[in-house]
Amino acid sequence: MNRYEFMRELEILLSDLSPQERADALSYYNDYFDDAGQSNEENVLKELKSPREVSDKIKDGLNEASKNQGSFTENGYTDSRYTHPDFMANTQNKTSNSPYPTPKKLSGWQIFFIILLALIAIPIFGPIAFGAISVIFGIVLTIICIVLTITILAFALLILGVVVFVVGIVTMFSVPFAGVLTSGVGIIVFALGILLGLFTIWIYAKAVPACIRGFVALCRLPFKNRRKMA
């Protein structure tokens, strides 16, 4: 294998990386060959061993989780995974394209037992889940009722304020003092209505969307973790 064959194979092996990451790695090794010089090409190729070894180390490096695997000795980097017979066999087998072992497939029996376990769990966890959902539903319903009550109260106060004010104005013609008092109370009630109305508007504009967002985020939580793990 010469330098160009090596680079071509490395490019293929790195094809699952992002374009930027791949280009960086390829240009690094291209530079490396250039700087080592033509006379050293043979040595560098021998040192690098195989494109697969290089690509595996690049991918391991990108994978933060593997930071603590392997160690560097004076005799070079040793990683038990690379000296493991399985890995060596895998390296020699050029036809397998994936550098990583495919995730273990569950056997038919294992799947059967998982389904069985789930069926057994239904009578136990079913009622508990139902209870939990009922409680959540009850809380949500209560909150909706409270919000509706506040809304209706705001409207009622506004209407009452206007009515009392008008009554006060009318009364002013017969009993001026009582009329002024009544219309004053009407204005105060109207002001309270406005205050409560503003509060209602705030609930609908800010609190309700925030609650919905929070609820959606809560529902997404289990999926988010799964995506991170993948």
Added chain:
Amino acid sequence: MVFNTGAALLDAIVLAVVSKEADGTYGYKITQDVREAIDISESTLYPVLRRLQKDDCLSVYDQEFGGRNRRYYKVTQKGVVQLNLYRAEWKAYSNKISKIFGGNDLNE
């Protein structure tokens, strides 16, 4: 060789090697310089450089050399801080080890 070089020590060695060149240095030279201390394989260094770059300890720039672009690595402000931390840690660590080793000599 009986002593292992952990990832942190390798980071420290690479940072120290790169920091020696004020204008930055390139992959092949870094490998050769690191190999004066420890014999690491050529494929080991790129992931280390990439990680240090990602951690903002190294910055890169391309400069023309002999009709092509060569990538240079330079230690950042953060890298200098990190290197000084490694130096202090190494001094404390190696002093303690030396003291124990030396103590054994005295007992003989």
